[in-house]
Amino acid sequence: MMKKTDKIYVAGHTGMVGSAIVNALTRGGYTNLVSRSSQQLDLRKQGQVESFFSEEKPQYVFLAAAKVGGIMANNTYRADFLYDNLAIVSNIIHSAYKNQVSKLLFLGSSCIYPKLAPQPIKEEYLLTGLLEKTNEPYAIAKIAGIKLCETYREQYGANFISVMPTNLYGKNDNYHPENSHVLPALIRRFHEAKMNGFSEVSIWGTGNPQREFLFADDLADACLFLMDNYNEKEIINIGCGTDISIKELAEIIKEITGFTGALVFDTTKPDGTPRKLLDVTKLGNLGWHYKTSLREGIGIAYRDFLKKHESTFTA
Numbered sequence: 597m598m599k600k601t602d603k604i605y606v607a608g609h610t611g612m613v614g615s616a617i618v619n620a621l622t623r624g625g626y627t628n629l630v631s632r633s634s635q636q637l638d639l640r641k642q643g644q645v646e647s648f649f650s651e652e653k654p655q656y657v658f659l660a661a662a663k664v665g666g667i668m669a670n671n672t673y674r675a676d677f678l679y680d681n682l683a684i685v686s687n688i689i690h691s692a693y694k695n696q697v698s699k700l701l702f703l704g705s706s707c708i709y710p711k712l713a714p715q716p717i718k719e720e721y722l723l724t725g726l727l728e729k730t731n732e733p734y735a736i737a738k739i740a741g742i743k744l745c746e747t748y749r750e751q752y753g754a755n756f757i758s759v760m761p762t763n764l765y766g767k768n769d770n771y772h773p774e775n776s777h778v779l780p781a782l783i784r785r786f787h788e789a790k791m792n793g794f795s796e797v798s799i800w801g802t803g804n805p806q807r808e809f810l811f812a813d814d815l816a817d818a819c820l821f822l823m824d825n826y827n828e829k830e831i832i833n834i835g836c837g838t839d840i841s842i843k844e845l846a847e848i849i850k851e852i853t854g855f856t857g858a859l860v861f862d863t864t865k866p867d868g869t870p871r872k873l874l875d876v877t878k879l880g881n882l883g884w885h886y887k888t889s890l891r892e893g894i895g896i897a898y899r900d901f902l903k904k905h906e907s908t909f910t911a
Contacts, residue, residue: 604626604630604657611660616816617819642687648691656701658819658823659689659701659702668775681738699757699823704759710724711725711727711870712726722742759833760834763779765812766897783901787902790853790854799843799862800865806870807842
């Protein structure tokens with residue numbers, strides 16, 4: 597188990613997931629956290645990553661750094677998503693091995709699973725079918741990270757574990773109009789529509805796809821729990837075990853943001869995977885369960901959005 601004074605490196609500490617992990621560690625009394633901004637350390641550059649690990653010698657690593665985005669970003673910047681994420685996972689995992697890191701936790705993604713995987717998705721469904729085309733490059737890079745953790749464990753005995761979170765949202769999210777994920781994109785869209793007096797909000801696709809959403813603070817709590825309690829080669833899912841349609845999600849966000857107009861579904865845009873619900877039996881059997889309901893979490897996220905971005909997005 598991690599000691600309060602162990603040196604801990606959170607890669608991607610400024611992002612939504614990384615910052616949630618940093619906050620959870622701080623609340624937990626861990627006092628020796630090390631970080632570098634992207635200006636100080638480009639994780640795509642092997643030499644820079646090797647120098648950082650050689651200099652700092654972290655004992656525990658949370659690998660939350662990644663180039664991320666929604667359907668449009670994934671499908672538009674396919675080469676960038678593949679190259680950047682392959683470089684990040686390769687450089688960090690190899691340097692962690694070379695510098696004898698005690699344990700590394702790699703954050704994958706539920707998009708690693710086949711597009712038409714049986715529901716709910718069990719960990720053993722990995723590599724049993726074709727991936728969703730729109731985010732295939734990102735998924736392949738995440739699968740490479742999983743296999744790096746597995747092979748460094750098999751060949752070198754490295755205690756590297758891989759966790760697969762479901763769709764995430766929360767404080768410090770990305771609200772870019774084109775590159776964000778569906779939940780923060782809808783928060784921004786509904787807020788702008790309310791502020792500008794629009795009569796309707798357009799939503800990509802049919803609204804029928806089912807998605808599972810986990811609050812980022814709950815994910816961070818699960819990551820700390822697994823860093824102390826899980827040491828197996830096999831991947832492990834992190835989620836809440838329930839899902840909701842995009843239409844139902846939009847109705848909740850509409851209510852929370854106070855938008856009073858109509859919803860219009862643009863069926864010329866892609867739906868993505870029809871359903872993506874993780875089987876979290878394995879994690880539940882270890883004793884971890886999520887705490888934040890979707891409605892409560894969206895309320896927290898919207899208040900965080902208003903605090904940080906309202907002046908930017910108002911009319």
